[in-house]
Amino acid sequence: xxxxLISVNNVSVNFDYQExxxxxxxxxxxxxxxxxxxxxxxxxxxxxESGSGKTxxxxxxxxxxxxxSGNVIFHDDERDYDLTNMNKQDLKEYRxxxxxxxxxxxxxxxxxxxxxxxxxxxxxxxxxxxxxxxxDERVRDIAAKCRLNIxxxxxxxxxxxxxxxxxxxxxxxxxxxxxxxxxxxxxAALDVSIxxxxxxxxxxxxxxxxxxxxFISHDLSVVAHVCDVVAVMYLGHIVEMGPxxxxxxxxxxxxxxxxxxxxxxxxxxxxxxxxxxxxxIPSALNPPSGCVFRTRCPDPSDGCxxxxxxxxxxxxxxxxxxxxxxxxxx
Amino acid sequence: xxxxxxxxxxxxxxxxxxxxxxxxxxxxLSVDQxxxxxxxxESGSGKSxxxxxxxxxxxxxxxxxxxxxxxxxxENVLQFTSxxxxxxxxxxKVSMIFQEPMASFAPAIxxxxxxxxxxxxxKNINKDEAKSISINMLKRVGIADAEKRFNQYAFELSGGMxxxxxxxxxxxxxxxxxxxxEPTTALDVxxxxxxxxxxxxxxxxxxxxxxxxxxxxxxxAQVADHVAVMYLGSVVEKGPVNEILKNPQHPYxxxxxxxxxxINNLDAPLSPIPGNIPSPLDRPTGCVFRTRCPHHNPEGxxxxxEMKLxxxxxxxxxxxxxxxxxxxx
Numbered sequence: 105x106x107x108x109l110i111s112v113n114n115v116s117v118n119f120d121y122q123e124x125x126x127x128x129x130x131x132x133x134x135x136x137x138x139x140x141x142x143x144x145x146x147x148x149x150x151x152x153e154s155g156s157g158k159t160x161x162x163x164x165x166x167x168x169x170x171x172x173s174g175n176v177i178f179h180d181d182e183r184d185y186d187l188t189n190m191n192k193q194d195l196k197e198y199r200x201x202x203x204x205x206x207x208x209x210x211x212x213x214x215x216x217x218x219x220x221x222x223x224x225x226x227x228x229x230x231x232x233x234x235x236x237x238x239x240d241e242r243v244r245d246i247a248a249k250c251r252l253n254i255x256x257x258x259x260x261x262x263x264x265x266x267x268x269x270x271x272x273x274x275x276x277x278x279x280x281x282x283x284x285x286x287x288x289x290x291x292a293a294l295d296v297s298i299x300x301x302x303x304x305x306x307x308x309x310x311x312x313x314x315x316x317x318x319f320i321s322h323d324l325s326v327v328a329h330v331c332d333v334v335a336v337m338y339l340g341h342i343v344e345m346g347p348x349x350x351x352x353x354x355x356x357x358x359x360x361x362x363x364x365x366x367x368x369x370x371x372x373x374x375x376x377x378x379x380x381x382x383x384x385i386p387s388a389l390n391p392p393s394g395c396v397f398r399t400r401c402p403d404p405s406d407g408c409x410x411x412x413x414x415x416x417x418x419x420x421x422x423x424x425x426x427x428x429x430x431x432x433x434x
Numbered sequence: 435x436x437x438x439x440x441x442x443x444x445x446x447x448x449x450x451x452x453x454x455x456x457x458x459x460x461x462x463l464s465v466d467q468x469x470x471x472x473x474x475x476e477s478g479s480g481k482s483x484x485x486x487x488x489x490x491x492x493x494x495x496x497x498x499x500x501x502x503x504x505x506x507x508x509e510n511v512l513q514f515t516s517x518x519x520x521x522x523x524x525x526x527k528v529s530m531i532f533q534e535p536m537a538s539f540a541p542a543i544x545x546x547x548x549x550x551x552x553x554x555x556x557k558n559i560n561k562d563e564a565k566s567i568s569i570n571m572l573k574r575v576g577i578a579d580a581e582k583r584f585n586q587y588a589f590e591l592s593g594g595m596x597x598x599x600x601x602x603x604x605x606x607x608x609x610x611x612x613x614x615x616e617p618t619t620a621l622d623v624x625x626x627x628x629x630x631x632x633x634x635x636x637x638x639x640x641x642x643x644x645x646x647x648x649x650x651x652x653x654x655a656q657v658a659d660h661v662a663v664m665y666l667g668s669v670v671e672k673g674p675v676n677e678i679l680k681n682p683q684h685p686y687x688x689x690x691x692x693x694x695x696x697i698n699n700l701d702a703p704l705s706p707i708p709g710n711i712p713s714p715l716d717r718p719t720g721c722v723f724r725t726r727c728p729h730h731n732p733e734g735x736x737x738x739x740e741m742k743l744x745x746x747x748x749x750x751x752x753x754x755x756x757x758x759x760x761x762x763x
Contacts, residue, residue, distance in 0.1 A: 153622040153623075153624065153625075154593070154622055265710045265711065266477075267710065268710070295476040295477055295649060296476075296649065296651075296690060296693045296694055297476065297689060297690065297693040297706050297707035298706065298710075299693070299706075300693040300694075300695070300704035300705060300706040301706035303695075303704055304704060304706065322622060322623070323695075324623070324697060325694075325695040325696065325697040326695050328695070328697050328700055329695040329700060329704060349700065352697065352700075362624060363623060363624065364697070365627075366623040366624050366626065366627040367623060367652065367697055368626075368627075368630065368650070368652035368653045368655060368656040369652060369655060369656065370651055370652050370655050370679060370691070370694065370696060371655060371679070371680075372655040372656075372675045372676050372679055372680075373676070375656060377631070378624075378627035378631075380624075380627060380628060380631070381624045381628075384592050384594055384595070384625065
């Protein structure tokens with residue numbers, strides 16, 4: 105398995121849903137039959153609209169959501185962890201190696217703890233360090249890497265701006281020396297000037313600490329800038345996946361094309377109309393049969409309109425995968 | 435020609451426990467009929483406070499300066515004190531679209547009832563007429579099944595649909611000025627594209643003046659005719675959208691553009707603006723941007739240069755300290 109860090113094999117996540125206590129129990133198909141491989145040292149991007157299952161997939165890979173079927177394997181140096189079949193001891197080990205950076209730096213930090221305590225908490229909970237001195241050393245070390253000053257450590261989060269808070273969250277995620285980081289919309293709540301700073305920091309830490317990222321975002325221009333590989337999700341399915349340059353230069357799926365054309369251009373003279381997708385993302389309670397995108401596809405083939413085409417990724421050029429239905433649509 | 439809206443020398447200050455905060459200082463702006471003025475800036479730059487001043491919606495601890503004027507349709511809004519007068523602007527001549535449509539609709543009242551209520555307040559019509567105006571407006575903004583949606587609650591609508599309903603509600607009273615405060619920020623890109631197109635069509639159709647507040651320069655490029663760039667309560671640069679985005683003069687405007695990831699130019703490095711936005715409690719004297727300016731001149735750095743907009747090209751105004759700094763870098 106050499107260079108892969110994470111293999112996601114046929115993973116589906118369903119949630120039970122019951123509108124009220126007398127109505128029928130239903131299933132929400134949040135994530136359907138996903139296959140991805142995340143290479144060691146890569147910056148893997150996951151894009152899609154809200155409700156497409158990006159966060160659910162990210163959480164499933166961290167073992168924070170129950171996986172309904174399929175499995176996720178984490179390839180560590182010495183051994184593999186199978187997330188669907190893990191005992192408590194293994195899960196504890198895994199948590200040290202895979203961490204999460206949250207979206208909102210205002211909600212993610214406890215207002216009653218000093219920055220030092222916030223960053224040190226994972227070390228104490230996971231019993232990684234043996235003495236207070238050792239903990240302090242690790243905290244100072246990671247804080248310096250995340251460009252926080254030593255005197256910041258004594259203060260409380262309310263004294264910091266959004267960008268500084270996000271650096272504190274990053275330091276907390278990295279203090280246990282993880283190998284894999286899920287960054288869930290980690291720059292969405294920040295202003296552009298600070299967003300650029302945080303993205304540069306994430307990139308720099310990646311090379312310094314040998315990290316692998318799963319970067320979840322709805323902002324395609326951010327993803328295009330930082331990620332090596334990108335997967336586009338729609339209603340719980342991956343509809344297109346490939347190296348980011350190739351995918352953004354040469355999008356194949358109509359959904360990817362529509363997403364790209366919807367980014368407002370910074371050039372006021374370029375008022376090209378976006379490919380307008382009709383309607384909105386359907387409910388995951390009752391997804392369309394066959395190709396999930398067919399209800400909004402601008403140009404569906406006849407078979408697709410009837411919902412007769414099964415979903416499945418096909419390789420159109422090296423490492424560039426597109427849903428088979430859409431290959432026929434255009 | 436007189437403008438639809440003219441804001442002159444506006445200061446807005448808030449009295450808080452920690453002292454008096456200057457949220458907006460010496461702002462002058464104007465909007466004509468059928469024109470879109472975009473206001474951009476980071477969070478805390480005073481964009482929303484400026485817009486809310488126009489409807490006098492700022493909280494009770496707000497104080498405006500004596501010589502400020504907000505002239506809307508030849509009347510000074512700041513002098514309005516009676517409920518009767520304020521009603522004329524709030525929802526009458528001026529309507530506002532907010533960022534989070536879920537938070538702006540009352541959750542326990544049907545959408546239709548809310549739309550009818552405001553029409554009854556501002557127009558001299560009966561309930562049935564108000565209902566038919568509302569339903570037509572819902573249809574106009576592209577809501578399918580308008581009659582059904584009219585009788586639903588806000589939580590039953592999706593995000594994009596709620597924002598459309600918000601726009602329909604804001605427009606149904608036929609305001610002369612529309613204030614749109616980050617109307618697309620909470621939406622997905624595909625929905626954002628739909629809403630932007632809708633707003634552009636409607637402006638053309640009804641010939642109203644619009645103030646469009648956003649932090650997204652891409653959105654500004656697509657909707658606005660004129661742009662004002664705000665930083666820490668001051669306008670540092672303003673002018674026609676083409677000029678500002680293609681020929682920015684102020685280092686802050688330049689910095690914003692360089693920090694933006696551009697999908698057409700993936701090799702360009704992302705360069706953040708150094709430092710953090712200062713707290714409004716210790717607002718720098720002189721040029722407000724001097725604490726973060728990468729190319730400041732010695733005098734500007736010491737805070738000796740007053741903020742003052744100077745016209746560099748016809749209609750393109752830049753802060754005088756920023757002109758010198760902009761030339762340095």
